[in-house]
Amino acid sequence: MTTEETPSQNSEHIRTVFFVSDATAITAETLANSVLAQFHGLKYSRYRMPFINTVDKAKEAALKINEVGKETGIRPLVFSTLVARELASTFNEYCNAFVIELFRSFVGPLERELGIPSDHSVGKSHEIGDQERYNRRIDAINYTLAHDDGQTNNGLDQADVILVGVSRSGKTPTSLYLAMQYGIKAANYPLIPEDFERGVLPPALEAHKNKVFGLSISPQRLSQIRNERRPDSKYASLENCQYETREAEQMMWREGIPFLSSTSKSIEEISATILLKLKIKADPHMGM
Amino acid sequence: MTTEETPSQNSEHIRTVFFVSDATAITAETLANSVLAQFHGLKYSRYRMPFINTVDKAKEAALKINEVGKETGIRPLVFSTLVARELASTFNEYCNAFVIELFRSFVGPLERELGIPSDHSVGKSHEIGDQERYNRRIDAINYTLAHDDGQTNNGLDQADVILVGVSRSGKTPTSLYLAMQYGIKAANYPLIPEDFERGVLPPALEAHKNKVFGLSISPQRLSQIRNERRPDSKYASLENCQYETREAEQMMWREGIPFLSSTSKSIEEISATILLKLKIKADPHMGM
Incomplete structure (x- = not known):
């Protein structure tokens, strides 16, 4: 894609959205749908990236997203629910995208409110708990x-x-x-x-x-x-x-x-x- | 409940959690489950408050939550997906709780990234869109x-x-x-x-x-x-x-x-x- 095409794409608000998760990516997707539903007229294609549960996979996912960003000429959006610190930091280090991180936004403030540390453990939310x-x-x-x-x-x-x-x-x-x-x-x-x-x-x-x-x-x-x-x-x-x-x-x-x-x-x-x-x-x- | 009971409850990490939404409250609940799953040993009872779609209902919901806070002696947690500004601001004005707001956290930054304003309209995410x-x-x-x-x-x-x-x-x-x-x-x-x-x-x-x-x-x-x-x-x-x-x-x-x-x-x-x-x-x- 040539750079000339970028402005027209931008004006039509077409974006590529990725759901990145160490588990099913269901939470990331639900969150993204709710938030993006607030932008009337925004068109986007979605890509699920579940089970990103090793540092290698986190780096690989980031590089894939960067590739799409280069191809389309528009910065991709990422909704991430990576929990483990080393996964999130590796991903962020490599990824050139607009990243919304669920856990970074909420878990820290909750730790302070509850007075207990969080587990930072992967795959909790959609596994068989009980x-x-x-x-x-x-x-x-x-x-x-x-x-x-x-x-x-x-x-x-x-x-x-x-x-x-x-x-x-x-x-x-x-x-x-x-x-x-x-x-x-x-x-x-x-x-x-x-x-x-x-x-x-x-x-x-x-x-x-x-x-x-x-x-x-x-x-x-x-x-x-x-x-x-x-x-x-x-x-x-x-x-x-x-x-x-x-x-x-x-x-x-x-x-x-x-x-x-x-x-x-x-x-x-x-x-x-x-x-x-x-x-x-x-x-x-x-x-x- | 007397104040003497508060410390023991606190030490067992028992909390009351509310899901407040202008629509189904499904997004608020999904988000809360994912985030709270990171706190091993946290016990909580959940209350769904869907369809809070008028200023009166927003005030009423806040006062109900305050009551529970008084009864239990512990500040309730609220996961809110109220979108319309007047609903969210009324709710926040009256509510004495630890409130996590999905839209305030993410929609603002996204507006800047996308260069388009959001709709701030209620009930978008789980209604029949298409x-x-x-x-x-x-x-x-x-x-x-x-x-x-x-x-x-x-x-x-x-x-x-x-x-x-x-x-x-x-x-x-x-x-x-x-x-x-x-x-x-x-x-x-x-x-x-x-x-x-x-x-x-x-x-x-x-x-x-x-x-x-x-x-x-x-x-x-x-x-x-x-x-x-x-x-x-x-x-x-x-x-x-x-x-x-x-x-x-x-x-x-x-x-x-x-x-x-x-x-x-x-x-x-x-x-x-x-x-x-x-x-x-x-x-x-x-x-x-």
């Missing part, structure tokens, strides 16, 4: 898979939450996210036309109403999603979607089931709302 | 569920990765994590005694060998996991687990399938390794 807690998380995933889409009424008493809603309102992805991220046993139950005719919740749920949470969705969006699966069916028609969502919402109002609309919400936003509303005190597992 | 990309993620989750445990050979050409391994080696949770977090279509296939007798991979996988990745596991751990499901069965016996894992590893060696042991690895670590080894350029979705 085996029992990790097992509970895997159990929650298995429970959620076995209790997807009303497959069984057995063991509903073990559920932390039971999601209800019409078919394709987002119950399955949300249940799996709750299980995966928070170790929550999340069953889910479809609300189907037979339930609307009877006018009451599926009988199996009556005893567990205090942990039932509803998902609704706009009929337009529902029809769009269903049409991808079964084009031009009655199931996917706007008229039927209007009927089902109206009936489902009325039933949830009648039964006093809290619900939200999933139409423009991500599974993260839906999950955070459910935890808040049901006052579930979930251990986050993202940090394991 | 609807098409979000749909691909949901599609990946559905694909992965439909292709769990060798349920079907249809559509294997669409898979980004196909995990293989003996029953209970961790294929399902890993596949779901890859789909959920990275929007990757991850099929998985069990390796069963019939495959070992035939001595070759399941025939459906032959055409897709370049995207097959194996999970192995120690026979002891496998036997332990299987015993929880089917106690005292032949399936769960150590002898059978030794046989299956040995045969599976030999087959993967013979077929040139890369594999790793899931025994002491979290699904995050397994997933990061798979992305690296198969050179999959996945968009992270954790930041949506």
Whole structure:
């Protein structure tokens, strides 16, 4: 690339972003996404550099990043979660980039606040810390898979939450996210036309109403999603979607089931709302 | 609590930690987990405060945190991702805690580096940014569920990765994590005694060998996991687990399938390794 190209690239705000970590790089990536989301119009390509856990690898990573910087003519951005001092200092010594260091920014001040030294040990945040807690998380995933889409009424008493809603309102992805991220046993139950005719919740749920949470969705969006699966069916028609969502919402109002609309919400936003509303005190597992 | 109790609590390093956010609080929590994992022996209870998106709520959150500080006699820790200036400044004005602010630490320096102002707008990082990309993620989750445990050979050409391994080696949770977090279509296939007798991979996988990745596991751990499901069965016996894992590893060696042991690895670590080894350029979705 010639230097003449640099100004136009700059004006379009195209950057190369690297996530450098001694472990999975998940924290570095999450952090980077959050921070960079604040820059509207910034375009960037991302490169993951996980498991940089030796001095040699730290030097190699720095040199690779420098190469990209030379090729593009623009200083790369680096989000680093290198913990061990010798890894971080080697990396910084060689790397010509704009480096944001998570641990240097926060661990030092925390050491002073807590009055205890940090470990400076690699790979802590996403490894299996507590085996029992990790097992509970895997159990929650298995429970959620076995209790997807009303497959069984057995063991509903073990559920932390039971999601209800019409078919394709987002119950399955949300249940799996709750299980995966928070170790929550999340069953889910479809609300189907037979339930609307009877006018009451599926009988199996009556005893567990205090942990039932509803998902609704706009009929337009529902029809769009269903049409991808079964084009031009009655199931996917706007008229039927209007009927089902109206009936489902009325039933949830009648039964006093809290619900939200999933139409423009991500599974993260839906999950955070459910935890808040049901006052579930979930251990986050993202940090394991 | 009397002040006499404070020193002993302090010496045990018990703290109360709050995650304060104008949106899901997922970034604040991930960051906190990573940073606090560096303090071995630190015990803390966690409180999520998501959706603090008005000045009134920011003040209310600060006062609640102050109350806890008074009750426990120890200054609480706060990880905050409040973005909007008026929310952050109201919160800081009222809150008596040790506050770590993600955006203040990084967004300012980035503004200078990039030469563009940030948006300071709330809820960016986990909302549905790009609807098409979000749909691909949901599609990946559905694909992965439909292709769990060798349920079907249809559509294997669409898979980004196909995990293989003996029953209970961790294929399902890993596949779901890859789909959920990275929007990757991850099929998985069990390796069963019939495959070992035939001595070759399941025939459906032959055409897709370049995207097959194996999970192995120690026979002891496998036997332990299987015993929880089917106690005292032949399936769960150590002898059978030794046989299956040995045969599976030999087959993967013979077929040139890369594999790793899931025994002491979290699904995050397994997933990061798979992305690296198969050179999959996945968009992270954790930041949506």
